[in-house]
Amino acid sequence: MDAAIFLYSRVSRIPDDTRIVPCLDMLEDTERINLVAELTDGTIVRGQNEISHPSIDSKKFTKDIVASSKSPDVMRKAFWTAVLESGEFPESDPHEVWGGLPKSSGGYKSVRTALASGSLIDAAELLKSRFDDIADTPLSVWDVDKVVTAFDPLPSPVKRVFYASSLDPAAKNIEVQPKPNRTVLNDIADCDAVIYGMGSLYTSIIPNVCLRGMSEAIAKSECKKVIMLNGSLDRETGRMKASEIVQALVDAVNMRYTAHETSYAVRDIVTDVMYPQNGGIVVDVDVLASMGVQAHECESVPAPSSAASPAAHYDSVAFVTRLARFLRREGVAR
Known part of the structure; x- marks a missing residue:
């Protein structure tokens, strides 16, 4: 895990003074x-x-595909060596x-330009075509963007997410409730702010907080x-509206629907919401x-989207400035 964090940090150019810690207690949860x-x-x-x-359901796309006769760069060791040494993707x-x-x-030459144009x-x-080129190799990496399938609706809304010991539909008693990393709990007790960052609500944000003992740590922090x-x-x-997203997060932190459920109030878990102008989520302020x-x-700055799905990106400088302002730490915004 330490090696993976180091590699990710270097390639992503994460500042050296930023600490990345696994959310789970790796000593307890070895499975x-x-x-x-x-x-x-x-x-x-x-x-x-x-x-x-x-x-992607391949049945939806029936065009004939001709694979490349040349091995892609991502299949060559020298390519990844250069990426690691430079810290940049060419x-x-x-x-x-x-x-x-x-x-x-x-x-279109790239997936991103095709998506940006709505195709x-x-x-x-x-x-x-890229999958056909490299899917059967050990390094199965291609230019994939979750936008292609991320908007197909689920059969019904998500009630909750949880950790499981198996993905086998026939397995029984698969639910587990792991503990958070002790370092995370200590940092929450001595931090300036808890920031629930951007990302997929149920698969990026909530998995980090629907852990035994997390609600107490967050609620006790002032x-x-x-x-x-x-x-x-x-x-x-x-x-979902903003208030529904907040409630879903609070329910997850409180481990609702489990034997470890707690009952902390919304404001114990969330005090503030930040959102970009002209974004696609309805912010019900009242x-x-x-x-x-x-x-x-x-x-905010405009983001590519269809007319039926508005989107916006945060203006990064404005975001840091506003965050520092209402945290009363103006020196952070540099």
């Missing part, structure tokens, strides 16, 4: 565990990818890096506890206020 979602209609969805962005022709088609039928078919065509709302909705959140939660709008 492999998985994420499972229970939907409101009783459906059980097993595995993070299936909850958040399931695999700006190269997507076809050269990932393999597959040089261009899609619509003339999911072209994006999927490129993805499939610091600000801030949710950064995403700039758009996704498969997991459906049409309802949040009735829950004891303050809402803070932040300047």
